[in-house]
Amino acid sequence: MTKSDIAWDLSELFPSTSDPSVQKTLDNLCKMAESFAGKHQGKIKSLSAKDLVKCIQQYEAFRVKLDDVSLFAGLSFWANMTLPDVQLLHDKVTKTEAKLGKLLAFFELEVGALVSKKPKIVSDPAVADYKHFLERLKRQVAHQLSEVEEQLIIEKDQFGVKAWEELQSKWLNTRMFKVEVEGKKKSLSYGEAHGLLPHPDRKTRESANKSIYGLLGEQGEVFSSALRNICNDWLSVCERRKYDSPMHASLITNDIDQRTIDNLLKVIADHTSLYRGYLKLKAKMMKLPKLGCHDIVAPLPDESRMEFDYNKARNLVVKAYAKFDEEYASATKDMFTKRHLDSSPRFGKQNGAFCARWVSGKSAFILNSFNGTLNDIFTLAHELGHATHDYYSEKSQTILNLDVPSIVAETASIFGELLLTDLLLSEAKSRKEKRAIISFVLDQAGMVIFQVTARAWFEQDLYDAIKRGEYLNHETICKYWTSARDRVYSDSVEWFNEMEAEWTMKPHYYMANFRFYNYPYVYAQLFVYALYQKYLEEGKKFVPKFKIALSAGSSVSPVEIGRMVNLDVTDVGFWKLGMKRYEHFLQELEKIAS
Numbered sequence: 001m002t003k004s005d006i007a008w009d010l011s012e013l014f015p016s017t018s019d020p021s022v023q024k025t026l027d028n029l030c031k032m033a034e035s036f037a038g039k040h041q042g043k044i045k046s047l048s049a050k051d052l053v054k055c056i057q058q059y060e061a062f063r064v065k066l067d068d069v070s071l072f073a074g075l076s077f078w079a080n081m082t083l084p085d086v087q088l089l090h091d092k093v094t095k096t097e098a099k100l101g102k103l104l105a106f107f108e109l110e111v112g113a114l115v116s117k118k119p120k121i122v123s124d125p126a127v128a129d130y131k132h133f134l135e136r137l138k139r140q141v142a143h144q145l146s147e148v149e150e151q152l153i154i155e156k157d158q159f160g161v162k163a164w165e166e167l168q169s170k171w172l173n174t175r176m177f178k179v180e181v182e183g184k185k186k187s188l189s190y191g192e193a194h195g196l197l198p199h200p201d202r203k204t205r206e207s208a209n210k211s212i213y214g215l216l217g218e219q220g221e222v223f224s225s226a227l228r229n230i231c232n233d234w235l236s237v238c239e240r241r242k243y244d245s246p247m248h249a250s251l252i253t254n255d256i257d258q259r260t261i262d263n264l265l266k267v268i269a270d271h272t273s274l275y276r277g278y279l280k281l282k283a284k285m286m287k288l289p290k291l292g293c294h295d296i297v298a299p300l301p302d303e304s305r306m307e308f309d310y311n312k313a314r315n316l317v318v319k320a321y322a323k324f325d326e327e328y329a330s331a332t333k334d335m336f337t338k339r340h341l342d343s344s345p346r347f348g349k350q351n352g353a354f355c356a357r358w359v360s361g362k363s364a365f366i367l368n369s370f371n372g373t374l375n376d377i378f379t380l381a382h383e384l385g386h387a388t389h390d391y392y393s394e395k396s397q398t399i400l401n402l403d404v405p406s407i408v409a410e411t412a413s414i415f416g417e418l419l420l421t422d423l424l425l426s427e428a429k430s431r432k433e434k435r436a437i438i439s440f441v442l443d444q445a446g447m448v449i450f451q452v453t454a455r456a457w458f459e460q461d462l463y464d465a466i467k468r469g470e471y472l473n474h475e476t477i478c479k480y481w482t483s484a485r486d487r488v489y490s491d492s493v494e495w496f497n498e499m500e501a502e503w504t505m506k507p508h509y510y511m512a513n514f515r516f517y518n519y520p521y522v523y524a525q526l527f528v529y530a531l532y533q534k535y536l537e538e539g540k541k542f543v544p545k546f547k548i549a550l551s552a553g554s555s556v557s558p559v560e561i562g563r564m565v566n567l568d569v570t571d572v573g574f575w576k577l578g579m580k581r582y583e584h585f586l587q588e589l590e591k592i593a594s
Helices: 018-040 049-079 084-103 106-117 121-122 125-140 147-158 161-174 190-194 202-218 218-242 248-253 260-272 270-287 310-324 327-338 375-396 411-427 431-469 475-488 497-505 519-551 558-562 571-591
Strands: 175-179 184-191 356-358 363-367
Touching: 018 049, 018 084, 018 106, 049 084, 049 106, 049 125, 049 356, 049 363, 106 121, 121 125, 125 248, 147 161, 175 190, 175 202, 175 327, 184 190, 190 202, 202 497, 218 248, 218 431, 218 475, 218 497, 248 260, 260 270, 260 431, 260 519, 260 571, 270 431, 270 475, 270 497, 270 571, 310 327, 310 375, 310 411, 310 431, 327 363, 327 375, 356 375, 363 375, 375 411, 375 431, 375 519, 411 431, 411 519, 431 475, 431 519, 431 571, 475 497, 519 558, 519 571
Parallel strands: none
Antiparallel strands: 175 184, 356 363
């Protein structure tokens, strides 16, 4: 299979972007939404349990049809965003979504108000399939404002906090960075320069880091103005909505409690020496007295470059999944058979990788850019894990029970990475290959578990500083960034002065009304590491329990999903179990390095 062949087939959704069936679907969706609003708006508060279920099911039928056309327009655009017909369709569908979203915004507000007013309805057997969906809505009700106030916040944000988000993104993507690449001076876009941060040549990595963060630091007061106002705005919103803390809203979104997250972050704080131990070992393997900040995720020198053609990568991932369980590999095989992957790098295609669920098709679609590297095969395994998660949950749940929070959404994807890791290590042809694989895994997991935790500490420090009356200028924000960073790295890494401004390029801090974006990825990484430990202990007995957990979607809480595999995420000891997997990889690398 050549790279030009690795494009997805979207004809199962619609024949083409210009086919009349697309417009017909949009017209029918508008009629469905208008009919639903006419029948239910203002009346949900008086529904019985049985009538509430009928209302929810009607809403779901609309959502599934909207999901089809939204998915088709989105996938078409992300794969070929420079084509005029694709741009036209994407714009049309996006505007229709906004129109319909506004028309049906009453649904969740009114259902939330109903379960808040009549809490016993949640326990009625008639709504059993939607029990947790209703519980999640009820949790939000206490923090909702009046309809007029909610409208005012939307209008305020449109030209307020969202403008800061837009400024940060546009600044990054409209600047050129001067980088010395293997001795040659080049002027590069942010994406090109950022792609050099893990470059094999150390001087190139140094130049890229200093160029990016040096230029960002020069504009430090601009970025500090943005972040300062975003944080102050959020504290005002928290007060108005009666959140217990700046993190509270994210806890509701992630369907988890503060104590569990506190336990998670404490365990990481107690195990930073584990990560530092790896960084010191890596410095030794790189023949350096100490790692520089530009070496943290760099490849080891003198390693034989591991390369994979697409067929080999596909076969390895399928084999890794099938080794866990033959039936479990069905989704991965199905994705390739139905051509639901778009893996060819090309102009006009979105960077990065994602997996988009297809509810009515009980399947998914994956976009990635495969160039044959070790990172690319891990990305493929990761995204096929998401598809596997969709495969099980879509067969068991309806669309409102597929809204999986971030802390759970990465379960099958990270699990897939671990399955691939074990397979690659078992088939490695040399100690060098094993060393490259384990080092890669420790690099990636270490950044997620430890460095991302530092980002959460940093964000909390900013809110605490404001509450103490401090003014967040550029120097002060840099102080809190380096302080949180050093809680993880201590003296294991030497930092360029320019890296004080590293916080400026993290888009998550500028996202409107979405704070503490980072810790869910820490949760997910350690949750799956603990799961994998459980799998290694139980063997094949673990498989059916894992499938049940994936099938649950969002019909139960993350705590209950943990219980399905006999794990208690509320227990601080649970997170220590996850740390054992990271420690295992470090011990294996130490054996090879010695």
